[in-house]
Amino acid sequence: xxxxxxxxxxxxxxxxxxxxxxxxxxxxxxxxxxxxxxxxxxxxxxxxxxxxxxxxxxxxxxxxxxxxxxxxxxxxxxxxxxxxxxxxxxxxxxxxxxxxxxxxxxxxxxxxxxxxxxxxxxxxxxxxxxxxxxxxxxxxxxxxx
Amino acid sequence: xxxxxxxxxxxxxxxxxxxxxxxxxxxxxxxxxxxxxxxxxxxxxxxxxxxxxxxxxxxxxxxxxxxxxxxxxxxxxxxxxxxxxxxxxxxxxxxxxxxxxxxxxxxxxxxxxxxxxxxxxxxxxxxxxxxxxxxxxxxxxxxxxxxxxxxxxxxxxxxxxxxxxxxxxxxxxxxxxxxxxxxxxxxxxxxxxxxxxxxxxxxxxxxxxxxxxxxxxxxxxxxxxxxxxxxxxxxxxxxxxxxxxxxxxxxxxxxxxxxxxxxxxxxxxxxxxxxxxxxxxxxxxxxxxxxxxxxxxxxxxxxxxxxxxxxxxxxxxxxxxxxxxxxxxxxxxxxxxxxxxxxxxxxxxxxxxxxxxxxxxxxxxxxxxxxxxxxxxxxxxxxxxxxxxxxxxxxxxxxxxxxxxxxxxxxxxxxxxxxxxxxxxxxxxxxxxxxxxxxxxxxxxxxxxxxxxxxxxxxxxxxxxxxxxxxxxxxxxxxxxxxxxxxxxxxxxxxxxxxxxxxxxxxxxxxxxxxxxxxxxxxxxxxxxxxxxxxxxxxxxxxxxxxxxxxxxxxxxxxxxxxxxxxxxxxxxxxxxxxxxxxxxxxxxxxxxxxxxxxxxxxxxxxxxxxxxxxxxxxxxxxxxxxxxxxxxxxxxxxxxxx
Numbered sequence: 001x002x003x004x005x006x007x008x009x010x011x012x013x014x015x016x017x018x019x020x021x022x023x024x025x026x027x028x029x030x031x032x033x034x035x036x037x038x039x040x041x042x043x044x045x046x047x048x049x050x051x052x053x054x055x056x057x058x059x060x061x062x063x064x065x066x067x068x069x070x071x072x073x074x075x076x077x078x079x080x081x082x083x084x085x086x087x088x089x090x091x092x093x094x095x096x097x098x099x100x101x102x103x104x105x106x107x108x109x110x111x112x113x114x115x116x117x118x119x120x121x122x123x124x125x126x127x128x129x130x131x132x133x134x135x136x137x138x139x140x141x142x143x144x145x
Numbered sequence: 146x147x148x149x150x151x152x153x154x155x156x157x158x159x160x161x162x163x164x165x166x167x168x169x170x171x172x173x174x175x176x177x178x179x180x181x182x183x184x185x186x187x188x189x190x191x192x193x194x195x196x197x198x199x200x201x202x203x204x205x206x207x208x209x210x211x212x213x214x215x216x217x218x219x220x221x222x223x224x225x226x227x228x229x230x231x232x233x234x235x236x237x238x239x240x241x242x243x244x245x246x247x248x249x250x251x252x253x254x255x256x257x258x259x260x261x262x263x264x265x266x267x268x269x270x271x272x273x274x275x276x277x278x279x280x281x282x283x284x285x286x287x288x289x290x291x292x293x294x295x296x297x298x299x300x301x302x303x304x305x306x307x308x309x310x311x312x313x314x315x316x317x318x319x320x321x322x323x324x325x326x327x328x329x330x331x332x333x334x335x336x337x338x339x340x341x342x343x344x345x346x347x348x349x350x351x352x353x354x355x356x357x358x359x360x361x362x363x364x365x366x367x368x369x370x371x372x373x374x375x376x377x378x379x380x381x382x383x384x385x386x387x388x389x390x391x392x393x394x395x396x397x398x399x400x401x402x403x404x405x406x407x408x409x410x411x412x413x414x415x416x417x418x419x420x421x422x423x424x425x426x427x428x429x430x431x432x433x434x435x436x437x438x439x440x441x442x443x444x445x446x447x448x449x450x451x452x453x454x455x456x457x458x459x460x461x462x463x464x465x466x467x468x469x470x471x472x473x474x475x476x477x478x479x480x481x482x483x484x485x486x487x488x489x490x491x492x493x494x495x496x497x498x499x500x501x502x503x504x505x506x507x508x509x510x511x512x513x514x515x516x517x518x519x520x521x522x523x524x525x526x527x528x529x530x531x532x533x534x535x536x537x538x539x540x541x542x543x544x545x546x547x548x549x550x551x552x553x554x555x556x557x558x559x560x561x562x563x564x565x566x567x568x569x570x571x572x573x574x575x576x577x578x579x580x581x582x583x584x585x586x587x588x589x590x591x592x593x594x595x596x597x598x599x600x601x602x603x604x605x606x607x608x609x610x611x612x613x614x615x616x617x618x619x620x621x622x623x624x625x626x627x628x629x630x631x632x633x634x635x636x637x638x639x640x641x642x643x644x645x646x647x648x649x650x651x652x653x654x655x656x657x658x659x660x661x662x663x664x665x666x667x668x669x670x671x672x673x674x675x676x677x678x679x680x681x682x683x684x685x686x687x688x689x690x691x692x693x694x695x696x697x698x699x700x701x702x703x704x705x706x707x708x709x710x711x712x713x714x715x716x717x718x719x720x721x722x723x724x725x726x727x728x729x730x731x732x733x734x735x736x737x738x739x740x741x742x743x744x745x746x747x748x749x750x751x752x753x754x755x756x757x758x759x760x761x762x763x764x765x766x767x768x769x770x771x772x773x774x775x776x777x778x779x780x781x782x783x784x785x786x787x788x
Contacts, residue, residue: 016575099570124581
């Protein structure tokens with residue numbers, strides 16, 4: 001690990017869930033900087049630096065993207081497709097973090113080159129454990145390019 | 146070529162052609178035979194007459210030769226010549242007695258008009274028939290140019306025929322011969338005057354020459370023929386009518402005068418076609434022609450030919466009729482068969498030709514009828530098969546439509562389950578998550594955080610309840626739709642606006658209703674629900690518009706009433722136009738509601754047989770939500786029924 005802060009883009013429409021995720025990740029004591037957007041359009045604007053994210057200072061390249069699937073305006077799957085279609089953005093690992101246990105969502109996500117697919121657990125203990133593991137795995141163990 | 150024409154042709158060829166040939170040959174043969182017979186008759190007539198004329202003149206020649214040698218003539222002619230100037234002189238009377246005894250007898254027996262004696266000067270000194278008007282003792286011998294005397298001096302002279310000076314239309318001829326004394330000295334001329342009438346009567350005798358036939362005589366004149374006797378067709382022709390040698394008429398007499406005998410078809414002095422026989426009479430250097438008009442000569446064969454033509458024509462006509470009749474009896478069944486084939490071909494399999502004749506065509510017709518009958522039964526079973534196939538296809542289609550509908554329902558149900566599980570799970574995660582955090586915060590004794598956690602939990606729980614209520618409402622839509630009726634859209638719109646007045650006032654949105662709205666057909670409560678949801682939705686998405694407005698109206702499009710709710714709010718990006726009606730989809734997380742409203746609108750309009758869609762030119766240009774109710778097989782909305 002270098003001392004540089006790890007940047008995470010969190011795409012989550014539900015503010016409560018976003019809060020739970022943020023607190024779960026903070027518990028890991030991994031230095032990170034989380035950017036939260038509420039819908040698919042905003043996520044793409046951030047990544048492609050459009051609109052209010054045109055200034056690259058406001059939209060630094062994330063090291064990890066946490067992506068919910070059911071999003072307003074542009075669906076999570078479409079966001080995933082666009083990320084993986086881009087030469088540069090496709091290198092950023094995308095972890096799908098959703099409530100959906102539907103097989104079709106899972107299959108489609110992997111088809112779209114999702115790097116991981118996680119279902120939000122209803123159990124609080126499991127939820128916190130997942131957040132902890134997620135942080136360790138992607139932010140500590142995992143080597144980034 | 147039709148059968149009738151063929152039959153007629155065959156009959157003509159096999160009946161008429163031989164008949165015509167035979168008729169023509171027969172005619173030609175009969176004509177040839179008749180010509181031969183006619184010529185033979187004419188020849189015998191002509192030859193007989195030539196012979197008679199020759200004999201007559203030979204006789205006269207012989208008579209005059211013997212008369213000139215009579216003593217009474219030889220001796221008394223000089224005496225008579227001396228006293229001729231004085232007829233009353235007894236010497237004259239005495240000198241006349243002796244010759245009278247001979248000459249009167251000759252005159253009578255030879256049928257002469259007169260026997261004359263002329264002296265050496267040519268003066269007539271004696272007449273055997275002083276009663277004859279032409280006798281004129283003291284004058285010259287009768288006849289043209291005094292030739293009788295001049296020629297008579299040298300020998301027997303047959304004079305030319307000349308017109309009688311006494312009797313009109315009568316002709317005379319003089320035969321003269323010299324008289325010598327015993328000493329051989331020339332003492333005068335003896336002359337026979339003869340009337341031509343008896344000769345002409347004989348020549349002109351037309352027995353056996355029919356209506357047009359005749360015999361004629363002529364002598365040569367300069368460059369032509371002069372007719373001597375009155376002609377049958379020209380009574381004034383004697384000594385006046387001439388025919389020039391070389392002309393195309395009177396050809397037989399030209400031939401005869403050139404010394405030739407002959408016979409055949411020729412052209413007479415009138416230019417008529419004739420059968421003629423021509424003869425030369427050498428002793429007189431005359432020509433004789435016996436002829437008859439070809440038209441008369443061949444009349445019998447001509448009649449025969451005409452009869453043949455008439456009969457032939459009748460037979461031809463009859464053969465045409467027979468052919469036509471035969472062809473009709475042959476063709477009629479063929480025609481009805483042909484007609485039958487056409488009718489059956491056009492699809493009427495109940496038609497029967499019904500020919501009962503025993504011939505080949507009758508058998509063919511019956512075979513055709515049997516075929517039609519078989520075809521009908523085959524077609525009937527085919528029709529049944531078609532019907533069966535159609536029924537099955539229809540059943541198949543119905544089944545597939547049902548399957549598609551069920552699949553649709555199934556997909557909808559799956560989507561519903563998926564969405565419900567997701568959206569119910571979502572607040573549940575929030576609740577359990579914050580309950581966990583609440584426990585941690587309680588351990589840490591952070592009261593403020595605990596309160597915030599509990600608020601979030603309460604919110605999520607409320608959210609779940611709301612969600613469950615809406616789900617219940619949505620599930621009822623399909624079940625609870627009242628009986629449709631004609632409802633005034635304006636009234637329903639006002640009711641809907643009244644229900645959202647509070648929300649509108651809260652956001653300072655002005656809601657208007659267009660005038661002159663039509664009647665629509667549907668369940669009043671549900672239509673109001675649709676309008677209410679759309680207006681609520683519009684109020685919700687007015688955004689930062691300084692003077693937000695919402696308008697309810699209707700327009701006519703392709704004969705269908707399109708109701709709309711228009712706002713001047715933030716508008717919708719065209720890429721989301723299909724998504725807005727999905728269950729629970731919300732385009733803006735910051736707005737209230739769960740997105741069930743539009744799903745409800747969609748559900749209600751679909752239950753009514755209509756549809757809902759959104760029109761928007763994009764962000765910042767407002768949106769128009771349109772819906773139709775469709776007649777759904779019921780009475781359509783009434784154009785004239787307006788508020």
